[in-house]
Amino acid sequence: MYLMKDITRDGAPVLRQMAEQVTFPLSEEDEKLANDMMDYLVISQDETENEKYHLRPGVGLAAPQVGVGKSMAAVLVPGAEGEILLKEVFINPKIISHSVQDAALAEGEGCLSVDKDIPGYVVRHDRITVRYQNMQGETKKLRLKNYPAIVAQHEIDHLNGILFYDHINDDAPFKLDPNAVIIE
Ligand SMILES: O=CN(O)CCNC(=O)c1cccc(Cl)c1Cl
Ligand code: NI
Numbered sequence: 001m002y003l004m005k006d007i008t009r010d011g012a013p014v015l016r017q018m019a020e021q022v023t024f025p026l027s028e029e030d031e032k033l034a035n036d037m038m039d040y041l042v043i044s045q046d047e048t049e050n051e052k053y054h055l056r057p058g059v060g061l062a063a064p065q066v067g068v069g070k071s072m073a074a075v076l077v078p079g080a081e082g083e084i085l086l087k088e089v090f091i092n093p094k095i096i097s098h099s100v101q102d103a104a105l106a107e108g109e110g111c112l113s114v115d116k117d118i119p120g121y122v123v124r125h126d127r128i129t130v131r132y133q134n135m136q137g138e139t140k141k142l143r144l145k146n147y148p149a150i151v152a153q154h155e156i157d158h159l160n161g162i163l164f165y166d167h168i169n170d171d172a173p174f175k176l177d178p179n180a181v182i183i184e
Pocket of ligand 2: 111
């Protein structure tokens with residue numbers, strides 16, 4: 001399992017490169033990578049476990065964040081009542097369409113690879129359609145909106161060498177298009 005010492009921090013080139021496409025069938029190594037990333041999310045979201053292992057909670061994790069420049073990311077997005085809104089491993093994901101309307105999380109975003117808090121609205125698409133391959137190599141198309149869509153964009157950004165603060169307006173961090181959705 002991954003600990004915080006295994007997380008690649010901002011400044012490492014791998015976080016600013018395009019991740020390589022993953023080929024199928026998955027190698028054992030790639031399969032383990034996917035499972036280890038999802039395991040991190042599960043453990044990090046458990047209060048007792050994350051205390052025990054000193055893990056920062058995460059709702060997503062991308063391979064470059066564990067030093068692997070491959071196009072693969074795990075997401076585990078819980079709902080308000082503890083239900084699971086989205087649990088998936090995105091392999092070679094691509095946003096193939098999106099809303100004109102923007103959205104941003106009211107609380108801003110954080111990243112395991114960025115040790116400092118950077119306040120401001122991270123402006124993203126409110127709705128996206130993602131095409132990706134799952135662990136079995138099946139090509140899927142998934143329409144996402146609101147919080148799950150935001151998380152998916154944060155992870156897909158990691159695969160394109162983009163970090164969340166790249167989307168914050170430096171001069172006016174909390175400036176937002178009046179038509180944008182603020183997600184609580
Ligand atoms: O790339 C993944 N991480 O860095 C894990 C830690 N950050 C989060 O879980 C997180 C927190 C707030 C908003 C979003 Cl969208 C995300 Cl993703
Ligand atoms: Ni991140």
